[in-house]
Amino acid sequence: MAQARRYAGGIDGNRSLERGVEILRAFRPGVDTLGNGEIAERTGLPRSTVSRLTRTLVNSGMLDEVRAERSYRLAASVISIGHAMRTGSPVLNAIGAMMRAESAKRRLNVGLATADRTMMVYLESIRYSPRAALRNVVAGQQVPMELTSLGRAYLAGIAAVERERLLKLFKRRSAAATRMLLAEVRTSISAVEHNGYCAVSWQPAVLAVATPIVLEGLPVYALNMSLQNVDRSAALANEIGAYLNAFAVKCKEVLAGREPE
Amino acid sequence: MAQARRYAGGIDGNRSLERGVEILRAFRPGVDTLGNGEIAERTGLPRSTVSRLTRTLVNSGMLDEVRAERSYRLAASVISIGHAMRTGSPVLNAIGAMMRAESAKRRLNVGLATADRTMMVYLESIRYSPRAALRNVVAGQQVPMELTSLGRAYLAGIAAVERERLLKLFKRRSAAATRMLLAEVRTSISAVEHNGYCAVSWQPAVLAVATPIVLEGLPVYALNMSLQNVDRSAALANEIGAYLNAFAVKCKEVLAGREPE
DNA sequence: AAAGCCATTTCCACTAAGTGGAATTAAGGG
DNA sequence: CCCTTAATTCCACTTAGTGGAAATGGCTTT
Incomplete structure (x- = not known):
């Protein structure tokens, strides 16, 4: 008993809608077109079902x-x-x-992201570059949660049970280097707990520092600052971390003072 | 007979999925949160149904x-x-x-859009401003089809039947000024047919010029160029129109030459 | 606190809507 | 022109979804 069979009666949600969303999700960044067959493969749905659902999604625009x-x-x-x-x-x-403003003042990249399953997705990413002044780059871009400062700051900000659930998923995802990676992730999380931020060099020659933003009634966000073409030094990380902490405080003040609708 | 009852057997699509999409659509730009009640009102769906579908959408992320x-x-x-x-x-x-590149060279805004129902939505919008160099502004922004150069260029680019269908919708939408507006729209469409572009000053002191991009196997797009803080003059419109035509030709060449997967 | 008043969620009997395997149709390839 | 391959439609089956009604749960009012 218990473990009620899903989709009996409808209390658990709506199967077709779930499937339709899964079809939309099958279009990962970089893919242009997908045929029904390909979609069926990627989602594991029967071909005739995919055929009907894609038709619906076309009608719905x-x-x-x-x-x-x-x-x-x-x-x-x-x-x-x-x-x-x-x-x-x-x-x-x-x-x-x-x-x-902060990006211009500090002359570094500033980003805001939150989670979509096991990925962090940028709501905003302001890239500072000495020449082209500042330009804001693609929102919606995804980066892996476990490898980035954004993701680890996010992990530090969420509830412990949810965090453990996600850590299990990472274990399943990356076959190799699991132990070391998970240890690194935990190190970053305690860095956040002690210093307010964590620093990670996911991409070579890029130093990124991030901090969680936890607010009642909102998903947990992560705010980051990063700098390209630098050699990774603890001193620099500390400096940026201090900027980030100060900025996060300012942000939280503003956010706390907003009218609740 | 004929007019087969929708949702019998499933040939017409999937009702729940359609409704789920409608719920997502209820979140128009500017709204933050919506309760199930509000969603039910906006979509006209029964409250219990909304309750179940929103739950599903939460589970699906x-x-x-x-x-x-x-x-x-x-x-x-x-x-x-x-x-x-x-x-x-x-x-x-x-x-x-x-x-x-074109935006920088000509020192004006360049945009690319396509249709979502009766709105034009920007895929890309590059705003040129003398000071902040160039920065690309929000993709996804919507502007009304019937009032903008983008929308009218789009209308000029699509099949006649589809165009008439949309024109009827505009008639229904704006109670007043209908005759004049529709005449204006038709004027813009024939301008596209004759000169390749149409010019519209939807917002005060902004001159916008647009042209359709019609390609096999792709939705119809509209490309536009615009300039702020100018007084609307035919001469200026012609000049920008010429730039736009030349640029559109270049674009179509590049697009024709792409590998078809 | 208690009671009343919302709005949202759950229940449940009903059956239409959705399902997926099989048949059919349509599109390339030789 | 026929054959292969993949997408679409058919169709009998029945489960999954529906919406009105009841129940729950928050909040405010006295």
Whole structure:
């Protein structure tokens, strides 16, 4: 008993909708079109089911059909919903401008991200480069949670049970180097607990420092600052970490003072 | 007979999925959280159904639940899918860099958009401003189709039947000024047919010029160039129109030459 | 505190809507 | 022109979804 069979009666949710979302998710960054067969493979759904659901998604405007090659691509609707998400976000509204100003002042990259399953996704990423002044780069970009300062700061900010659930997933994901990686992740988490931030050099010659932003009624976010073309030094990490802590405090003040609707 | 009852057997698509998408769509730009009640109102769905579907969307990661206020907001997933859409887009991949270069060279804004129902949504919008060099502004932003150069260029680019369908929708939407507006729209469309572009000053002191991009196997796009703080003059519109035509030709060449996978 | 008043969620009987294997149709390839 | 391969439609089956009604759970009011 217990373990009630899902999708009996409907208390657990709606199967078709779940499947439809899974189909949208099958379009990972970089893929242009997918045929029903490919979608069926990626999602594990029966081909006839995929055929019907893709048709529905076309009618709903979430997919565009490419008749000539019997395939589909994500339609413009998905970015307009994405845009709605960004403009609705109270956090981004509150601190977006501050992030831009901070990037210019400190002459480094400033980013804000939150989690999508096991990935961190940027809500905003302000890249500072000495020449092109500042330009804000693609929101929606994903980076792996376990390897980045953003992800580890996020892990430090969430509830312990959820954290352990995610750590198990990482274990399953990367076959090799598991022990060392997990140890590193835990080190970063306690760094956050002790110093307020953690520093990680995920990409070569890039130093990134991040801190969690935990607020009632909002998902946990992570704020980061990063710098390219530097050699990784503890001193530099400390300096940026101090900037980040100060900035995070300012952000939290602003966010605490917002009208709750 | 005929007019087969929808959702019998499943040939017409999947009702729950359609409804789930409608719920996501209820989050228009600017809204933060919506409760199930509000969603039910906006979508016209029964409250119990909304309750189940929102739960599913939370499980699928498309919505975040705000337990304290029993409401929901769009989750980060939607921007990561949006990002996938942008990085997958062959058009944006092919001409994004060219758009940036053109914006810098001509010192004006360059945008690329396509339709989402009766709105035009920007895939990319490169804003030129004399000071902050160039920075690319929010993709996903929507502007009304019937009022903008982008929208009218799009209308000029699509099949006639689809165009008439949309024109009827505009008629229904704006109670007043209908005759004049529709006449204006038709004027813009024939301007595209004659000169390759149409010019519209939707917002005061902004001159915008757009042209359709029609390619086999892709939705119709519209490319535009615009300039702020100018007084609207035919001469200026012609000049920008000429730039735009030349640029569109270059774009189409590049797009024609891409490998068809 | 207690009671009343919301809004949201769960229950449940009903059956239509969705399912997926099999048949069919359509699209390339030789 | 026929054959192969993949997508789509059919269709009998039945489960999964539905929505009205009841129950729950928060909040406010006296």
